[in-house]
Amino acid sequence: MIISRSVMYIGVLVLVLGCKLQKKSFEFVVLPDTQSYMESYPDIYIRQMEWIADHQKRFSFVIHLGDITQNNSENEWKLAKEGFNRIESKVPYTFSIGNHDMGSGPGKFADQRNTKLANAHFDIQALKNNDHVIASFPKATVDNLCSKFEIAGYTWLVFSLEFGPRNKTIDWVDQIIEKHPEAKVIINTHAYMFDDNTLHGGDHWWQPQAYGIGKDTGADAVNNGRQLWDKLVSRHPNILMVFSGHVLKSGVGRLVSTGDHSNEVYQMLSNYQKGVEGSQSGGNGFLRIVKVDVEKGEISVSTYSPWLDAYKEDADHDFSFENVKF
Incomplete structure (x- = not known):
């Protein structure tokens, strides 16, 4: 077979351009607790989701930190799904189940690990079809999710974990991470950090152990932030980021x-x-916009309101991490 120099040149050019055009950075949205919007300000929540949909080409995925609802009621879950429908098939999304998203009935915050309404409004099979979800725990539920993305030359696993992840949930995460040693891992769970820049534990308020589910034992025993660090986060070399909400004060x-x-x-x-x-x-x-630049070795965070069309510009809400090793 004889291949002309021009054909070879074109082939090399395409290969080089392809490498240059590969994205070295990407952005995703972090949605903190939306519970107050569900209860009193639905228009603000819908505006958040419409804005994300309007910028679908900009964002690789959306992470909701949990407490999607305030009262775990039918009406609030209906509104929650209406908002997520705005970004359905446009921007992949995942979410954590917060303490306000589970319980024996409306307003029974995490008195028991009952997530029937969340699972009634969000179908796990639809998430697997449309939103890069590759695994869930327990199976056929949205209680804990693992999503997979190929972005900026890396495989990314995004875990969204229930409020007070159980020991058996940690085991599930361990098994998946061990099967994907090449992946960069992001953990999203409702309660993990406190506002004093430490891990949730000790004498901090609002720990999972203070709720009804905190009485569970054995494989069902809950874990706070410090326990999650000891049992899960610290143990894996490829866990890169952890996001959480839940805590008041600042x-x-x-x-x-x-x-x-x-x-x-x-x-x-x-x-x-x-x-x-x-x-x-x-x-x-x-909400927060997180930019990951693998070429610069940087993770930068900004805080923006689509409702106000304004940013929070002080250092607690606009910051970056440098010299990040990917």
Whole structure:
């Protein structure tokens, strides 16, 4: 076979351009607790989701930190799904089940691990078909999700874990991570950090152990942030980021910790709901935009409200991590 120089040149050119055009950075949205919007300010929530849909080409995925609803009621879950329908098949999404999203009935916050309404409104098979979800636990539920993405030259696993992840949930995560040693891992769970820039535990308020589910034992025993670090996050060299909400007071915090394999883990708390210091209109629609630049070795975070068309520009809400090793 004789191949002309021109054909060879074109082939090399296509290969080079393909490498240059491969994205070295990407962005995703972090949606903190939306519970106050569900209860009192639905228009703000819908505006958040419409804005994400309007910028679908910009964002690789959306992470909801949990407490999607305030009262775990039929009407609030219906509204929640209406919002997610705005980004369905446009931007992949995943979510954590918060303490306000489970319970024996409306307003029974995590008195038991009952997620019937969440599972009635969000179908696990639809998520697997449309939103890169590759596994769930327990099977056929949305209680704990694992999503997989191929972005910026890496495989990314995004785990969304229930409020107070159980020991058996941690075992499930362990097994998947061990099967994907090449992947970069992001953990999303409702309660993990406190607003003093430390892991949730000790004498901190609002720990999973303080709720009804905290009485469970054995494989069903719950874990707070410090326990999650010890049992899961610190043990895997490829866990890169952890996101959480839940905590009031300032509602924000961040922490860089070194894992057992000398790897750095970037951990962030964000919450703007009613009850957080300075919160207005249930949070005024503020969400976070996370940019990951694998070429620069940087993770940058900004905080924006589609409702106000405004940014929070102080250091607690606009910051970056440099010299990140991917």
